[in-house]
Amino acid sequence: MAIAKAERLMNLALCLLGTRRPLSKRELRESIEAYLEAGTDDSFNRMFERDKDDLRELGLVIETVEGLDGEVGYLARRDSNRLPPITLDAEEAAALGLAAKVWQQARLAGAASGALQKLRAAGLPEDVDPYEAHGALEPRIPVHEAAFEPLMLACRDRRPVVFDYRKANAAHPGTRHVEPWALECWRGHWYLAGFDRDRGAERVFRLSRITGRVRSRGTGFTAPVPDVVTVRETVASWAGESADRSALIRLRAGAGYPLRARATAVRELGDGWDELEIPYGHGLDAWLVEFGPDVVVLEPAELRADVVDRLRAVAKG
Numbered sequence: 456m457a458i459a460k461a462e463r464l465m466n467l468a469l470c471l472l473g474t475r476r477p478l479s480k481r482e483l484r485e486s487i488e489a490y491l492e493a494g495t496d497d498s499f500n501r502m503f504e505r506d507k508d509d510l511r512e513l514g515l516v517i518e519t520v521e522g523l524d525g526e527v528g529y530l531a532r533r534d535s536n537r538l539p540p541i542t543l544d545a546e547e548a549a550a551l552g553l554a555a556k557v558w559q560q561a562r563l564a565g566a567a568s569g570a571l572q573k574l575r576a577a578g579l580p581e582d583v584d585p586y587e588a589h590g591a592l593e594p595r596i597p598v599h600e601a602a603f604e605p606l607m608l609a610c611r612d613r614r615p616v617v618f619d620y621r622k623a624n625a626a627h628p629g630t631r632h633v634e635p636w637a638l639e640c641w642r643g644h645w646y647l648a649g650f651d652r653d654r655g656a657e658r659v660f661r662l663s664r665i666t667g668r669v670r671s672r673g674t675g676f677t678a679p680v681p682d683v684v685t686v687r688e689t690v691a692s693w694a695g696e697s698a699d700r701s702a703l704i705r706l707r708a709g710a711g712y713p714l715r716a717r718a719t720a721v722r723e724l725g726d727g728w729d730e731l732e733i734p735y736g737h738g739l740d741a742w743l744v745e746f747g748p749d750v751v752v753l754e755p756a757e758l759r760a761d762v763v764d765r766l767r768a769v770a771k772g
Contacts, residue, residue, distance in 0.1 A: 463489040464509060466489070490503065516532070610638060631651060644662070647686075648685075702733055702735035708729055711749055720732040741765065
């Protein structure tokens, strides 16, 4: 089935690129064997519309032209589908190769591999191997959240989305209507920055807290997209990275390694507990709640109260 569809798409692309005038659906159906085998006009129309959308998704510029007789025709002009000359030096080629090796999920890995093959055909230096190892550490960006791919496409296509989101202090998720701007990985977690329509302001969402399916909405954006979307800086400030205060917590021995990595001081208390001094900033209470009974806040009092409030909210369900 995959080979048959690929052959059908190739034949359609060749027809659209090889014609000097727009071809009607009727003419395209008569020119492509797979379309001739379509049982009914409805099945052909559905197949053709899917194929046309797939070719456009792959980057082919297909024009729709209405003739004098009112019949709609299609063509892909060669000048609209020709890339300018591409010149890459060794450093730029190495950067592209490194980026291609980052993605581990199959769909993006295939796209990255195909892109590099096209660059090689367009003149990538022959003495540069984009897949050559450039160090002892190989970069990887793991993506486990099902929400990543639909959100990535929504950011690219500028499509608003709707999803259910569970806050750290909530037992049940709430619905969010968001105009997505950008995705970024920070400290092993993926975050989405965008405009929250319900709150009328910019918000950042952690993908691991999105529950259920991400649904697209056909309407356009209502808020302007910033020239630079500072996802990392926003998340860092919420997580206390820019904190100028300190908090004192008790942490169960052998637990909470992310907290230990950020601690400025650690002291063994005995009986299976340690005392840690960590930076304190906005959002630290939500982070501490994730460690459950392994963490006890000693000071400051307002942080302890915030953590207790969040735990009580979760317990009430």
